[in-house]
Amino acid sequence: xxxxxxxxxxxxxxxxxxxxxxxxxxxxxxxxxxxxxxxxxxxxxxxxxxxxxxxxxxxxxxxxxxxxxxxxxxxxxxxxxxxxxxxxxxxxxxxxxxxxxxxxxxxxxxxxxxxxxxxxxxxxxxxxxx
Amino acid sequence: xxxxxxxxxxxxxxxxxxxxxxxxxxxxxxxxxxxxxxxxxxxxxxxxxxxxxxxxxxxxxxxxxxxxxxxxxxxxxxxxxxxxxxxxxxxxxxxxxxxxxxxxxxxxxxxxxxxxxxxxxxxxxxxxxxxxxxxxxxxxxxxxxxxxxxxxxxxxxxxxxxxxxxxxxxxxxxxxxxxxxxxxxxxxxxxxxxxxxxxxxxxxxxxxxxxxxxxxxxxxxxxxxxxxxxxxxxxxxxxxxxxxxxxxxxxxxxxxxxxxxxxxxxxxxxxxxxxxxxxxxxxxxxxxxxxxxxxxxxxxxxxxxxxxxxxxxxxxxxxxxxxxxxxxxxxxxxxxxxxxxxxxxxxxxxxxxxxxxxxxxxxxxxxxxxxxxxxxxxxxxxxxxxxxxxxxxxxxxxxxxxxxxxxxxxx
Numbered sequence: 001x002x003x004x005x006x007x008x009x010x011x012x013x014x015x016x017x018x019x020x021x022x023x024x025x026x027x028x029x030x031x032x033x034x035x036x037x038x039x040x041x042x043x044x045x046x047x048x049x050x051x052x053x054x055x056x057x058x059x060x061x062x063x064x065x066x067x068x069x070x071x072x073x074x075x076x077x078x079x080x081x082x083x084x085x086x087x088x089x090x091x092x093x094x095x096x097x098x099x100x101x102x103x104x105x106x107x108x109x110x111x112x113x114x115x116x117x118x119x120x121x122x123x124x125x126x127x128x129x130x
Numbered sequence: 131x132x133x134x135x136x137x138x139x140x141x142x143x144x145x146x147x148x149x150x151x152x153x154x155x156x157x158x159x160x161x162x163x164x165x166x167x168x169x170x171x172x173x174x175x176x177x178x179x180x181x182x183x184x185x186x187x188x189x190x191x192x193x194x195x196x197x198x199x200x201x202x203x204x205x206x207x208x209x210x211x212x213x214x215x216x217x218x219x220x221x222x223x224x225x226x227x228x229x230x231x232x233x234x235x236x237x238x239x240x241x242x243x244x245x246x247x248x249x250x251x252x253x254x255x256x257x258x259x260x261x262x263x264x265x266x267x268x269x270x271x272x273x274x275x276x277x278x279x280x281x282x283x284x285x286x287x288x289x290x291x292x293x294x295x296x297x298x299x300x301x302x303x304x305x306x307x308x309x310x311x312x313x314x315x316x317x318x319x320x321x322x323x324x325x326x327x328x329x330x331x332x333x334x335x336x337x338x339x340x341x342x343x344x345x346x347x348x349x350x351x352x353x354x355x356x357x358x359x360x361x362x363x364x365x366x367x368x369x370x371x372x373x374x375x376x377x378x379x380x381x382x383x384x385x386x387x388x389x390x391x392x393x394x395x396x397x398x399x400x401x402x403x404x405x406x407x408x409x410x411x412x413x414x415x416x417x418x419x420x421x422x423x424x425x426x427x428x429x430x431x432x433x434x435x436x437x438x439x440x441x442x443x444x445x446x447x448x449x450x451x452x453x454x455x456x457x458x459x460x461x462x463x464x465x466x467x468x469x470x471x472x473x474x475x476x477x478x479x480x481x482x483x484x485x486x487x488x489x490x491x492x493x494x495x496x497x498x499x500x501x502x503x504x505x506x507x508x509x510x511x512x513x514x515x516x517x518x519x520x521x522x523x524x525x526x527x528x529x530x531x532x533x534x535x536x537x538x539x540x541x
Contacts (some may be wrong), residue, residue, distance in 0.1 A: 001520070042251070042282030045274050087274050089248050122524040123273070 002121035003094035003103060005080040009114045012053045012073035019107050034101065038086060043097070047101060049082035053060050063121045083122060140181060142188060145347075147262040150192045150236020155241075155297045158200050161287045164261065167432075172262075217426055228515055235260065236351050237299055239344075240308050241285075243315040246293045251286035252315045253322070258283050261340050271322070271337055288361035313347065313361050313417065316341050320365050324372070356408040360418030363408075366401035367424035370394040382525045384435050398428045419448040438467040455486045459496055471504035491520035495530060507537045 019027070031049075039042035056079060058070040084101070088094050098118045103111035147168060154164040171192045185191040237241040242256040254272075257263045263271075263325055269279035300308040323337025345362040352358050374388035389420055402425050408418060423444045430436040449457050467473025487493045498513035511534045518530035 039277060040281050041283075046276050046507055068170050073501075085277070087272070089250060120522045122522055122527065 001089070001091070001094075002085055002087050002123045004119055004121055005084040005086065005098045006117040006119070007083065007101070007114060008078045008117055009082045010014070010050075010053050010079035012056075012075060012077045012079065023105065023107050024110060026077065026109055030104050034104070035084075036082065038097065043086045043088050043093075045085040045087050047082070047084040050080055053077075053079040091118075091120075139184060140525045141160055142184070143175060143192075144262040146192055147172060148235040148238050148260045149189060150196055151192050151259055152238040152297075153193050154196050154200060154236060155238070158196065158204070159297065161241075161259075162284070163200065163203060165287075167196040167203065171195040222242045232260050233299065233351075235267050235336050235347065237297060239348065241295060241297065243312040244290060244293070244295055245308070245311050246295070247289055249315065249318055251282055251289070251291075251320055251412060252311070254279060254282050255286040255290075256344070257319065257337075257340065261344060263340065263427055287409060292518070309352075309355070309357075313357060316345050316348070317361060317364075317417075320353075320368075324368060338365065338372075341365060342369065354411070356411050356413050357415040359408040360415055360421050362423035363401040363404040364417050364424055366397045366404070367421055367428050369398035370401070370428060380525070382529045384529070385427060390431060390433075393428065400427075400508055401425060401428075414447070414451075417447060419444055419451065423448070436467075438464060442468045455481070455490070456492070459487065459492055463496060463499070466500050466503060469499045474500045475504065489520065491517040491526075491530075493517075495526075496518065497532075498533065502533075502537065507540070512538045 017024070032116070035044065035047050053073065056071065056073070058073070059067050060070075062068045074107070084097070086094060086097055088097070095118060098116040102114050102116050106112035135376045150171060151164060154167055158164055174195050175188070175192060179185070179188075233460045238255065239260050243252045244260050247255065252453055254268055257268050257271075258265065265280050265283060266276050267274040268283075272279065285410055299305075317508055320341035323339070323341060342365050343361070345358070348361050349355075349358050369532060370393050371385070373386060373394065374390065375391035377383050401421065405421055405425060407420065423441055426437050426441050426444070442461075445457070445461040445464045461476075462474045462477040462481065465477055475497070478493070478500065482486060482493060494513045494517035498510045498517060501507075501510035501513060514530050514534035514537070518527045518534065521527050521530065
């Protein structure tokens with residue numbers, strides 16, 4: 001079963017976190033080793049981190065089909081910071097992995113306990129239907 | 131590399147690979163190294179046989195080459211450690227042809243499907259070691275990166291090593307249970323192939339074909355086992371409907387709406403013959419019963435010709451052997467088809483109250499279907515929609531949403 005684990009933790013108007021170098025490094029090191037761990041357990045399908053919200057654009061098709069872009073977002077709007085797709089044996093395992101990600105170290109090395117949205121990827125088998 | 135030469139020889143190599151691997155593991159007791167050695171032997175065969183011809187005893191040839199690779203490997207290890215020279219000398223004298231033969235494939239299968247492994251690692255290992263698929267092929271079949279699949283396979287091997295499973299036939303006492311795990315893994319492989327009908331098909335190995343091939347070889351090794359025959363029959367009778375199961379855009383077509391002239395008659399008669407041969411033998415298992423149910427469906431030329439009383443009788447037997455929630459759910463459909471939808475809905479309420487299927491989309495889907503049969507379209511629409519929100523299959527979601535839309539428009 002495949003699940004996507006989404007970190008919807010970025011806020012518009014809040015750019016790069018102003019953590020001390022040491023904490024920033026600890027956080028980055030955690031993410032790198034976390035991905036490595038998932039890859040070694042044979043569960044990682046893909047993982048990506050996204051650029052900060054100031055590079056985000058909201059695109060709609062105009063009447064002529066051409067893109068109309070909008071880049072000013074209300075303060076406090078939440079953005080996807082990054083995601084993992086994992087292929088695991090059970091939903092519980094997906095939740096356990098999400099909890100590990102949630103506890104990534106933040107300022108002062110304390111766990112961030114950030115919310116991770118876990119959703120099944122539509123990869124289940126259709127049954128033989130009557 | 132293997133692809134470059136003719137398919138006959140390629141089939142031969144794939145057939146022999148597990149036997150050769152079995153022989154090497156039996157001799158050297160190391161799964162990972164043995165696999166490398168066998169791979170090298172297969173590569174040597176693929177490059178030498180097209181020019182020099184297939185040797186008289188291809189199996190012995192492969193075993194000999196693989197043994198030589200292992201010996202070289204052990205030697206270099208020995209040289210590096212400057213000890214245990216005696217082993218290398220002993221290994222040199224090993225006579226490949228004296229090793230037990232076909233049993234090795236079976237032992238290998240028992241090992242790859244060991245209950246100590248998670249289903250997904252057992253599947254991967256079986257396809258790799260017994261099926262002879264490449265890691266890249268298995269990865270693409272399961273739509274995961276090759277590196278992830280490689281890790282999954284290597285961890286499976288480590289787990290086998292750590293659990294200390296010996297390369298030998300399970301004892302009589304364990305045998306039935308271990309064979310059940312083997313059949314379950316083959317069943318899962320088949321299902322995976324049968325039910326993943328979307329995605330970039332061209333690059334995918336046909337998992338159900340592979341499962342059928344493996345089930346055939348287990349059936350050859352254990353011709354008297356009724357459940358092995360039952361599983362093979364179930365696969366054939368189900369696979370026979372494949373051409374009718376999806377529409378031009380890959381959408382799911384349920385059994386009731388399939389164009390039955392597209393069903394593969396050869397597979398159907400092979401499956402029925404297998405079943406007929408096992409039934410007189412007495413012992414009836416879950417796979418045989420599921421195959422028998424599939425056979426009843428396959429024998430109906432039109433959907434309205436389906437012999438539902440017989441299907442219901444078979445589900446009654448099946449639920450005594452394995453009363454899994456899914457079996458119980460299918461049983462309610464058979465009841466509804468024989469005794470009417472209200473009887474089916476009654477059973478469904480009881481099943482719902484037991485709570486095992488709580489929140490499961492199939493419960494809603496079946497309820498929707500029975501409500502539609504009973505003419506209660508508004509409630510059917512509600513349950514088709516509930517089910518569509520709960521399934522994790524994209525095709526099934528599309529199918530359920532379409533059902534709801536169809537009813538809304540006809541009401």
